[in-house]
Amino acid sequence: MFEEFLEKQLSWLGDSSENIIFSSRIRLARNLSEYPFPHKATSSQREEIRERIKGAIFKLEEFKDSIFVNMEDLNALDKQFFLERHIISQEHMVSSSGKGLMISSGEEISMMVNEEDHIRFQILAGGFRLDELWEKINYFDDRLTSYLKFAFLPDLGYLTSCPTNIGTALRASCMLHLPGLVMTRKINKILELLAKLSFTSRGLFGEGTQALGDFFQISNQVSLGLSEKELIENLVGIVKQVREQEEEARISLVKRQKITLEDKIGRALGILRNAYLITTKEALSYLSLLYLGIDLGIIKNISQKVVKNLFIVIQPAHLQKKEGRMLREEERDYVRAYILRKRLKEDV
Amino acid sequence: MFEEFLEKQLSWLGDSSENIIFSSRIRLARNLSEYPFPHKATSSQREEIRERIKGAIFKLEEFKDSIFVNMEDLNALDKQFFLERHIISQEHMVSSSGKGLMISSGEEISMMVNEEDHIRFQILAGGFRLDELWEKINYFDDRLTSYLKFAFLPDLGYLTSCPTNIGTALRASCMLHLPGLVMTRKINKILELLAKLSFTSRGLFGEGTQALGDFFQISNQVSLGLSEKELIENLVGIVKQVREQEEEARISLVKRQKITLEDKIGRALGILRNAYLITTKEALSYLSLLYLGIDLGIIKNISQKVVKNLFIVIQPAHLQKKEGRMLREEERDYVRAYILRKRLKEDV
Numbered sequence: 001m002f003e004e005f006l007e008k009q010l011s012w013l014g015d016s017s018e019n020i021i022f023s024s025r026i027r028l029a030r031n032l033s034e035y036p037f038p039h040k041a042t043s044s045q046r047e048e049i050r051e052r053i054k055g056a057i058f059k060l061e062e063f064k065d066s067i068f069v070n071m072e073d074l075n076a077l078d079k080q081f082f083l084e085r086h087i088i089s090q091e092h093m094v095s096s097s098g099k100g101l102m103i104s105s106g107e108e109i110s111m112m113v114n115e116e117d118h119i120r121f122q123i124l125a126g127g128f129r130l131d132e133l134w135e136k137i138n139y140f141d142d143r144l145t146s147y148l149k150f151a152f153l154p155d156l157g158y159l160t161s162c163p164t165n166i167g168t169a170l171r172a173s174c175m176l177h178l179p180g181l182v183m184t185r186k187i188n189k190i191l192e193l194l195a196k197l198s199f200t201s202r203g204l205f206g207e208g209t210q211a212l213g214d215f216f217q218i219s220n221q222v223s224l225g226l227s228e229k230e231l232i233e234n235l236v237g238i239v240k241q242v243r244e245q246e247e248e249a250r251i252s253l254v255k256r257q258k259i260t261l262e263d264k265i266g267r268a269l270g271i272l273r274n275a276y277l278i279t280t281k282e283a284l285s286y287l288s289l290l291y292l293g294i295d296l297g298i299i300k301n302i303s304q305k306v307v308k309n310l311f312i313v314i315q316p317a318h319l320q321k322k323e324g325r326m327l328r329e330e331e332r333d334y335v336r337a338y339i340l341r342k343r344l345k346e347d348v
Numbered sequence: 349m350f351e352e353f354l355e356k357q358l359s360w361l362g363d364s365s366e367n368i369i370f371s372s373r374i375r376l377a378r379n380l381s382e383y384p385f386p387h388k389a390t391s392s393q394r395e396e397i398r399e400r401i402k403g404a405i406f407k408l409e410e411f412k413d414s415i416f417v418n419m420e421d422l423n424a425l426d427k428q429f430f431l432e433r434h435i436i437s438q439e440h441m442v443s444s445s446g447k448g449l450m451i452s453s454g455e456e457i458s459m460m461v462n463e464e465d466h467i468r469f470q471i472l473a474g475g476f477r478l479d480e481l482w483e484k485i486n487y488f489d490d491r492l493t494s495y496l497k498f499a500f501l502p503d504l505g506y507l508t509s510c511p512t513n514i515g516t517a518l519r520a521s522c523m524l525h526l527p528g529l530v531m532t533r534k535i536n537k538i539l540e541l542l543a544k545l546s547f548t549s550r551g552l553f554g555e556g557t558q559a560l561g562d563f564f565q566i567s568n569q570v571s572l573g574l575s576e577k578e579l580i581e582n583l584v585g586i587v588k589q590v591r592e593q594e595e596e597a598r599i600s601l602v603k604r605q606k607i608t609l610e611d612k613i614g615r616a617l618g619i620l621r622n623a624y625l626i627t628t629k630e631a632l633s634y635l636s637l638l639y640l641g642i643d644l645g646i647i648k649n650i651s652q653k654v655v656k657n658l659f660i661v662i663q664p665a666h667l668q669k670k671e672g673r674m675l676r677e678e679e680r681d682y683v684r685a686y687i688l689r690k691r692l693k694e695d696v
Binding site: 260269270274276277278330337 | 607608610611614615617618619620621622623624625626678682685
């Protein structure tokens with residue numbers, strides 16, 4: 001199933017020349033006013049909600065090529081696959097009737113139905129494009145209101161299952177690649193500062209996950225009391241500051257530890273090109289160095305795009321979808337190493 | 349000084365197809381009967397001894413192209429350089445008057461004068477060639493007796509400064525590359541067994557040194573009570589048995605852990621080809637894997653000869669002789685990595 005996704009080169013990753021800000025994302029939470037929140041609704045209510053939402057989606061011309069699946073029709077591997085592509089949450093993988101998933105052609109837009117809220121509407125893009133994403137998702141949100149009535153109170157804004165989301169019900173985030181701050185040991189201080197300023201930082205796969213490959217996701221913690229535009233503006237401001245810190249850290253590394261840096265990056269490339277067994281964690285940490293090396297001009301002949309793609313396709317469910325069967329851990333490590341050897345050689 | 353040695357490709361290493369037995373060596377200890385042993389002799393006696401021996405050497409037609417140096421004329425770097433080439437011992441590096449060194453053209457034959465004995469005469473060759481080496485060194489030893497009178501008693505044989513060498517005063521040794529026995533954790537049991545059978549095992553740089561790069565030197569401990577031929581025959585027998593054990597270990601590794609082995613060897617090559625800083629110890633351990641990989645056919649396009657050579661030329665004094673100046677540790681690590689990158693790429 002979903003073999004077509006494997007063929008596509010994750011088009012949302014884009015060709016951005018932005019090296020530090022890997023991707024931008026906005027998600028809106030919405031609930032239908034006539035129904036209880038998913039965890040309070042009955043099974044049949046949840047199924048009704050799903051049908052209503054599905055109906056509305058396909059009324060929009062822009063979504064006529066999108067796919068919609070009922071989560072109970074997906075096996076564990078399919079779910080893991082969509083998690084790895086940042087299309088669903090870990091919460092949405094848990095079995096429960098009435099859950100649904102819409103994915104637009106190209107994967108830029110997706111919607112989880114009956115996760116924590118009736119609708120979790122997401123838009124994703126490579127690079128630093130929050131303003132543009134906001135324009136787009138706001139437009140689609142408006143279009144949906146022609147067919148769906150959302151729970152909304154003038155004083156509070158949009159109502160959501162979890163009170164932390166009430167108001168704009170918007171979460172904007174950027175995935176930042178911060179190897180410079182990690183290497184110069186400045187990252188923890190910056191993450192603490194972000195927390196004080198009410199921004200949340202998370203690992204590669206959202207809430208509760210570890211920072212892998214030096215990726216950190218920064219998002220707004222507050223959704224109430226400010227307009228959507230203001231929330232996004234604040235995030236844009238903070239992300240720019242973190243980017244600046246990362247740039248400074250990189251300059252300082254090149255200035256003070258050039259050879260050590262070349263050594264680390266060179267070894268990472270050497271291992272990725274020659275290993276026969278490699279875990280996801282190890283591969284991500286070497287790809288992180290490679291990605292940094294390309295930005296710094298230390299690595300030539302390998303495109304940023306190839307590495308961006310590898311960050312995603314070396315993940316366990318991706319490997320298994322590619323092979324068309326479940327793989328034991330050692331088999332995955334073998335297939336992962338094979339893909340890395342092949343992709344990083346071909347590109348030269 | 350000795351720049352000509354750097355140009356030569358260590359010709360004694362040879363083109364042997366023997367992969368496990370890296371090199372063979374025989375040394376004879378001799379003392380002139382008219383003089384006390386070096387540590388009992390006076391400074392002027394030692395200088396006289398050196399002149400006598402030097403005179404005898406240059407009377408032999410075969411040695412007319414050899415060089416002879418007084419050890420006091422060498423600086424610390426030169427001494428370290430010859431140690432790394434297995435031409436002198438650590439003992440011979442210690443300052444003391446009257447010490448000398450003869451090296452034949454091609455470095456196959458060398459002689460330390462006034463080390464522990466008046467003469468330590470050595471012959472070296474790549475591969476497993478003890479019989480051939482014995483014929484050669486025995487011939488030269490005979491030729492020298494035309495010009496020098498050696499201390500010899502019919503009942504005891506050759507007299508030597510240390511009683512453990514009395515008799516034949518012969519030590520034969522082979523340098524074995526035993527990564528299979530190291531990886532299968534059988535090496536310690538084998539070394540213990542060798543000790544019980546009165547064979548000595550040592551690291552890459554002789555007595556008291558650590559086994560680096562999975563190299564082990566095996567030699568006879570006894571020099572008395574058997575003829576030279578018998579001593580060599582016994583060593584040949586034991587070395588063949590160890591080689592067989594190593595072959596079995598390699599077969600078992602390929603059979604049971606092929607991918608893990610390919611992974612280790614591949615990563616070693618990747619690091620050697622891409623590092624910018626590397627210590628001697630790390631380089632030797634990766635070169636060891638590479639050398640094994642060539643033997644097993646896992647590594648193609650890199651010749652055994654190039655790797656054999658690298659084992660020697662990446663050593664600290666070699667790097668410094670090549671650069672023509674003393675280098676700090678980090679500079680050596682940098683130059684070493686540069687040579688490895690260059691040599692292992694050129695060969696493809």
